[in-house]
Amino acid sequence: MNTMLSLPKCGLLAMLISLASAAALAASPTPKLKLQPWSHPQQLSFNALGFLPGAATTERLASAREGLFLLDEQGRELTRLEGAFDGLDSRALGANVLVASLDNTRQQATLVSLDPKKRQWGRPLYLPPRDFPVNGLCLYRDEASNLFVFLVGEEGKGEQWLVGAGEHLSATAQRVRGLPLPPDAKTCQVQDDSQQLFVNEERVGWWSYPASSEAETVRVPVAMHAPFGDIQHTAGALATVSGGVLGLDPKAAQLHLYQPDGETWTPRAKLSLPGLKEPESLAARRTKTGIEVLLRDDDDGRLYQGELDWQPSPVPLAPVLPSVAAIAQSEPVARQGDAADDPAIWVHPTTPGLSRVLGTNKKQGLLAYDLQGKLLQELPVGRLNNVDVRANFKLGTQTVDLAVASNRDRNSLSLFSIDRANGELREAGEIATSLQEIYGICLFQPADGELYAFANGKDGRFEQYRLSAPDGLVQGQLVRQFSVASQPEGCVADEQRQRLFLGEEDVGVWAVDARADQPATLSAVIKVGPPLHADVEGMALYQAKGRDYLVISSQGNDSYLVLDAEPPFAVRGAFRVGLNATAGIDGASETDGLEVTSVNLGGLWSQGMLVVQDGRKRMPEQTQNFKFVPWADVAKALHLP
Template identity: 80%
Template structure:
């Protein structure tokens, strides 16, 4: 039962008494409804307002075309065709209109210039392999434009169709979305990034609209006996902080307010004279809400006003978005497979540098800077990986990659050829950990190398690595613990410091030297800025500026802090989609890595690599996203 919809009698009486003493807009909502004259020669099935507060024009879809109407219902312009459904968004000085072409059985988007009363060239989505019942538009925080399709048998899809004031030349499918089996319609409230979908026999649902979000849903309102919907959850309209929904069989319009606990019913308004109300459209005015309705029983149209507006809702801060300009090929295993990257910098030819990545269902992967897979080393379930240069392997000098191997609770070692970049297995070091997890390397001086390995029980083991006879060995030199599950770690070789993450607690700093006490000093705790789980940690060391980069997995963001006390927070950002390059954003990130090395071209001031836990556009197995550090610095205004 939705407890937010249940109000005890004594509380209801107190609410009614209090409402009687406040201004009209806050009193019990009332509806004034009257017939709306319209063009009689067309069969209108959906209504809408032209985006913009100062406009008086209306939009309509009909079996005879898409229509631009004046406030009196007179036709001003028409796009010929047969259309069903309607949604719109501002597109600069124009309007973007979405509808379903009944003849072609395809969704389309078309621009409209209301002042010139001219329709643009339609952009058609590819024909789908399922019947499309409804559609709705969405503009995200980065001004990307999307259209959601609601289909039969629970099929839903999200498509990228434009950005800012421009439509793309072609639409790109971003993801599939499981929806209720009898869903017919949808609406999106852009500022809250919420997608609303009806399930006629159950209720109205709210989903995250972000293209990187998980497909979870929460109820807005349910049918009796679990909520206040008497018969059916029909068409709806969304606005900041609120939702209006039609129960066409009961002839009621329901008003809902969102708050920190969920959704609460505010009023149920009767719709006298309407036998089957559908096609609800609303917009805010200074005195409340203006709405349009259609009676599906006889095709008559109505307009009205409601003296109510939902209260404002506190929303998370809008974070800047940067786009990846490259990505790796997807890993060769399904599910949660890709985990942690590392960056190996070629000593003489930066363009030949490598991005290493772990596949925790298979082994170690090596990519070039364009994301092409160059090597697969199937050595077991590797979780984290780190790299250091100039390691003495007998009489040879090699670069070394070390990964945590969950199959053997060991450290897997790989030598990297300093000319070709080729990786080869270089041995294995067993550990007493029951469930090895993270790994990072520490190189305080040339010729000396340490590995930190942690387990799920919170233990950290520090090993001194050496190979005087050509076989890598590990000597355990120190142990310490954190109280709960640890995650990623990174060592600051210059300042001999280790940064480590504790998933639900925060980030700590500890002296990395083996002969020093392992005293934990708090860098940042989980809270408003850092959202659990704390995952990957990396260190950017530039010319005079060091930054910690942390995967704040709980809100799909990345937090940047100064790399020295007092570890001031420089800001947070998200990795969003790059429509031009056809690269989706990154979310549910586990590991990450960053370098300040000049790798050439867009990587002239460094590269950030993040694991993408939800690969989309198209939907594939997980991979790694490549982001120019210059874009991060620009977004956060770093010095």
């Protein structure tokens, strides 16, 4: 995966806004920093400092060649964990504190819990030895309270590891993903509320990355070395507070302050540090009146503390969406890159536990999984994009269930019969379309027993075909055509109301009469814009005892939207499929297709199942796959009736 560089917008409006922001900052008073030496009678060679988590705490943390330390406000030792440590970060862990550092003796990252009241250290958790030297590390707690540690290594090697959930440290750490970082990065910090990872590149500047384990790997410059920015010599240690970033230029003995300005960062102030020759370690936390800081001068090892009279303005944050977890996932598909696309659920007519999840691999063909995600069958028939399923199709004298997929190799519909006894799929034929670039497909089965397929192309055209096989050979009769203005893909038919929902990726969702003899008049269901983020991708219907919901993949913010499936199509809420720390299953993101059923499939699937394609398979990093989520958990998260 290549790291993408995201730079500030170059348009005239963006430039004017940036200049106006800079002018406003220049007109505001410059923050002042009052530093004073911090006594530490032990005269230990502390290499990293930190505040004990919690607004009312006065204790500090420190790492040194002699151990990990809990110190009082005057720097007196309260307790230590013996060893040789370098680097430090911490997060609250219930009533305890999780401390992360590098064990120099073992050359491994370590995490250990500390009970600050009893002044007792827990048993350390060591990450496995890495095949690269680790320069630094930092902790991150996500919006679902999962705990991670980032490793910063030499030659641009970075990693993210899951180390805990809620108030508990994991028994073992799990590698989530690799992360390409700057080649000479030494330190990192995470701003939990904005979910941003900050990393230094000593000779270039400071960078911001999305910290979420499901995020795309992009980076944004916070500040650059002169002449492209205001860093005179070296981008050194970082500290973060809500709404702001602090960075040290050790050779210039300067402290830089930055605050966000939309998608970019704006310099707030550049403060001299008189009396310090080479400030290296930096810690910061907000107080009621400003920011409390800790510093170490690498020249003589002296420690300093002080108060910075700066209160960064609160930054609007994206709403925290409820998170549900997959309890099963499919085996990864057998092709690299953007391969897995759309799922469908085939329900066994007599034994729901034997149902199957079908999935397309648009570089290979059609796949079939059991409800635990085990691959049972693969049909390498070509580049299939979307798939849908309906029961009771007359194939000559046989009654079979039918799966239909859009075939991008031949701009056709590929049909598959499903044995109603054992779920085995067989190729059942192909229907040509006149689409130039076929894309999406969904089926419509009105009460009269006929079966229709809606196929769409990238140019916005839809074609509706009546499917039949009176003599055992499938055929498709084109019965209607209509268009939307731009690229569509996902669609789903509501047989109860004879309505078709269709997605126009950059525009929104439309409804149209699904009957072939009716006008194709489009009516808006929901437009792109909060809470639906383009691209609009897969969609499905959950229907059970009057509870009819339309589920949509809101790909632009890695979420899923639930609407009433009847006018006025009220939004019931949005959620994400997050990481399942207990089961070791990563979350889902960049989702293309999805499917849902309300059928009781047994066990945790008693209220049905949601299946979503995962565009970024992590923990471990593998080819794409499909995640299986109990609908009961979605209903609980969104308080659905």
